[in-house]
Amino acid sequence: MATHEHEITEPVDLCLSDGRLNPSARGWSRRPLHRSNLRGWGRTKRWEYWCVTTPTHLVALTVSDLDFLALNTVYVLEYGPGGREFERTAITPGGRGVRLPETIAGAPGSPAVVVGPPRPTGGKVRIEIGEEDGGTRLRARCLTPSSPKRTVEVDLFAALPVGHETLSVVVPWDERRFQYTSKHTARPASGTVRIGDEDLEFGADAWAVLDHGRGRWPRSVDWNWGAASGRTDGHTVGLQFGGRWTRGTGATENALCVDGRLSKLGEELEWHWSSDDFLAPWTITSPGNRPAVDLTFVPFHNRSTRTDVGLIANRTDQCFGHYSGRVRDDEGREIVVDRLLGWAEDVHMRW
Template identity: 30%
Template sequence: MKTLIKKRKKLCCENGNLNLETIGYEKYPHIISNLKGIRKKRFNFWTVKNDIFLFSIAIVDVDYTGKGILFFYDRVRKEYFEEVIEVPFAKNFKLSEFVYGNSSMKKGEYQISNEYIRNNAILKADTKKFKVDIEVKYPENVESLNLIVPWNNKKFHFTSKQNCLPAMGRINIEGRIYSFHIKNTLASFDYGRGIWPYKTFWNWASFSGFKDGEKFGINLGYGWTKGSGVNENCVFYDNKMYKLNDEVEFIYDKLDKEVIIKSSEVDIVFKTEYIREEKTNVVVLKSNLKQAIGSFSGIIKFKNKEIEFKDIFGIIEEHKARW
């Protein structure tokens, strides 16, 4: 897998096919996601968490439909809140072609937005249940995983995985206020733009936390990159991104119990605390997404380091789709 030249490149050629010069990965986002045609998949998925609360906010456009998604879990009180706003054909959705561009969705009085002001990302929502105002700060020269997945020249995906970003702000859920303080709160961002195969399956795991005072996170995936020659597996440590070489295996019976993630570099156990399920069935689009919220413990090896960790809060996904 090659590392890309650090200058902006367009994801697509004029005919809509993959620009072969973009294949590979880099530590900073420079791709312009100029997708063309139909069956495009575009999403911004943010997670903001401390040791007690986990909040996710997403804007998703899959051409046939669009969704604004918000969910919040309190692991002490075992309370969960969710709101999903569905919009046919993603009307009034605006998703940026560049990672650090502004994105938004609107349906009537409901609004969700991700905006960038200097080195900060501002996450806002005003819906029936949620009032959100969160600021995510980007440390200077912070690294991320920016990856092109090339199934073929007509089916491909660009993803930017950004973990361990300091955040602060507050969320009002039906009159109850939850505050996030920058000393113990970290955000992660999953930016995706692509044109996918019709049938898709994936497992995905992500967390951001602290280990011995340093910011520490992972991004691990299985399934959706199969046959492409690349993987999305990496470690985030002290504002640096370290690419992992091997494929990982997700071993489990049901996602609502225990998941083991293994490779020569990874030995992790995930214990589920709460599981949410989201289903879509719109003629040509059928999707079943399960997201487990819980804790990660285990060992990761990278760059002559071996880190053992325990009880870091995060998310695992299982997604089956025809889209």
């Protein structure tokens, strides 16, 4: 199970003074140690994506700075027939007013991320992400697309228990194209999402996942991403899987978090799904006779988005559902995964 990838244990700058990838930044860590000191303009992408799930509903917040454009989104989904689903996205040409810090949620001294007006009107969005003792506060406000008078207010807390390990890794295409990503899974969450005068509660079975990204990307790229969090087989388990975009780089974004302890998976996983029917079961497996990952993902909802705003074209099919099967951690423990709630996605980006 030991990965071939280099484990970073001390703070390090992502970039050299000329903006190229710092060779010492190549590798992965169990807590955020990279300072993403990106400079200049051109193919530079920065984002924070948080998704908080419960057995009956979820909310996702996105703040992104894509150089020439900023996209800030609030997404709410209630599962099952008749459940509400809505998304409010504010597009900001030139990324005006969106500044994402070099340090990240969970790292000491991280500044707050704040975008949008305090009381948004029309299609505008307010998102605030800030550190508090023991975790991260997530707040957002917008109007529902269906009713210009119904306000959505998000107030959630994503705890980061002492000693809880997360995955941070640098994926290098070359010295001028590279991505630093920090993925947090299985962070206990709590709070409320208010829609008009109704409250959606996030209680004992709520879990937060963070995707923090900083890097310089190719013009066009395809990826898979899967994540899940919850209790299964007597353990608290977080699943973090990526595919396609890391091939040939010598790095992966694959890891298991079991009871707060990270197991880094250095091998590429095999993803199988149907692009003709995204709600058909997916499989995600690792090679070998004793695979670390042997899972089936059964979706119940596809969040399908298509964007074409000139410089950016995006096709995303993010399916929410349940993972079942088996995983094996660094200690050789085999853990039964029984309907662990999460998602798997297939994305094409031209940006």
